[in-house]
Amino acid sequence: MVTMKGLPMTYNRDMQEDKVPLFEAADQLAGSLEMACAVVASVKLNPARPASAAEESWVVATDLAEALARAGTPFHEAHQIAGRFVLESVKSGRKPADWTAQEMRRFAPEFTADMAGLLDPKEGMKSREIPGGTGPQSVARALAEARQRLTEMTL
Numbered sequence: 001m002v003t004m005k006g007l008p009m010t011y012n013r014d015m016q017e018d019k020v021p022l023f024e025a026a027d028q029l030a031g032s033l034e035m036a037c038a039v040v041a042s043v044k045l046n047p048a049r050p051a052s053a054a055e056e057s058w059v060v061a062t063d064l065a066e067a068l069a070r071a072g073t074p075f076h077e078a079h080q081i082a083g084r085f086v087l088e089s090v091k092s093g094r095k096p097a098d099w100t101a102q103e104m105r106r107f108a109p110e111f112t113a114d115m116a117g118l119l120d121p122k123e124g125m126k127s128r129e130i131p132g133g134t135g136p137q138s139v140a141r142a143l144a145e146a147r148q149r150l151t152e153m154t155l
Contacts, residue, residue, distance in 0.1 A: 054121040056095050058086045063124035067115050081108045096120070 061082050068078035085107055089099070101116035117123050129135035132142075 051121075055097060058089065058096065059121055060096050060119055060124050061086045063118045063127060064111075064115060066127070067112075067118055068110055071110070071112060071115075073110050078110070081110055084108075 064085065065075070065078045065082040068081060069075040073081070088107065089096070096119035099116065099119060101113040104111040104116055125135055127135070129137055131138065
């Protein structure tokens with residue numbers, strides 16, 4: 001497009017030079033798609049590994065900040081509280097599951113008892129149940145729609 005835009009109306013000689021990059025890009029794409037097919041056909045997933053990693057990490061920090069904000073704490077304060085909470089946890093070597101609701105309230109009175117449930121990543125994912133979201137039901141719907149489209153394309 002840039003090449004076309006920069007040419008005067010009657011000067012079309014440079015149009016011969018635009019084909020090489022286009023064909024090279026097509027060749028690169030074809031090779032990439034072949035590799036993607038090989039990966040998808042041979043991959044073996046182990047769902048326990050990412051689940052374990054999520055439980056030991058602080059992927060729930062955003063869920064905590066959002067819960068504080070929904071409870072009435074201004075978001076910039078909620079973000080700071082959650083950040084201090086995660087920093088203290090990392091410094092003391094504690095995982096999310098190591099905290100009780102009482103300990104959380106002692107850390108910051110803005111935490112409520114039900115927010116302790118958000119320390120489980122599975123609970124945090126449930127708050128993402130919107131169209132296009134990452135909640136389990138939203139993902140299941142998106143996968144079903146994608147499978148349906150693929151089935152229709154192959155018919």
